[in-house]
Amino acid sequence: MECENNPAWKYLRQTREQMIADQSKPYDSKKNVWIPDPEDGYIAAEVKSSKGDTVTVVSARGNEVTLKAEIVQEMNPPKFEKTEDMSNLTFLNDASVLHNLRARYGQML
DSSP states (O other), rough: GGGGGGGGGGGTTTOOHHHHHTTOOOOTTTTTTEETTTEEEEEEEEEEEETTTTTEEEETTSOEEEEEGGGOOEEEOOGGGGGGGGGGGGOOHHHHHHHHHHHHTTOOO
8 A cells, every 4th residue: 555655653553473372362242341430431351141121241351240231331352343434333332432442542543
């Protein structure tokens, strides 16, 4: 691509190696979710069980929490990690948008 020869391009797009590393993370669409967190807004969690309108999850910090299903948000597949165009996200929710912005900012993209 013509743009890739521009030195500023490295600040707009992640390298192929970064993309492959991000996209190879384990993911299960029925288990990986976002849950509200007072410090970070949302954190990753894995669904352990669900019963009625409640879901029991294990957070990325290792805490087991039972929440109302309505506040648990779906996580996007790893292929959307640090995506340039968030309209392509499978799940366009608050947690996914915040995570994508945080991840891109952290990589200075």
